[in-house]
Amino acid sequence: MSIELTPEEQAKQRQRKEMTQALESWEKNLATKLAEDKIAKRKVTNPKKIQAYQKDAKQSSKKILKAFDDGMIF
Numbered sequence: 766m767s768i769e770l771t772p773e774e775q776a777k778q779r780q781r782k783e784m785t786q787a788l789e790s791w792e793k794n795l796a797t798k799l800a801e802d803k804i805a806k807r808k809v810t811n812p813k814k815i816q817a818y819q820k821d822a823k824q825s826s827k828k829i830l831k832a833f834d835d836g837m838i839f
Contacts, residue, residue, distance in 0.1 A: 788830060788834065791830060792826050792827060792830050793826075795826040795829065795830070796819070796822045796823040796825075796826040797822075799822035799825055799826060800815075800818050800819045800821075800822035800823075803818045803821075803822065804818055
């Protein structure tokens, strides 16, 4: 047996899902841009260093978006 949601609840649920997808997309785009900028700035060619910069950029982007999500400014 399923529970019927009101149109308002359906709209809220849809909005939450869309916002979650948008935040995930922003995180990926931000991580990619941060990594590209850092690699280009330092002119890195070593694959292990590139991987390390990408990992660092991913962590930084999560930190930035968490601050954004919490309503804080750095």
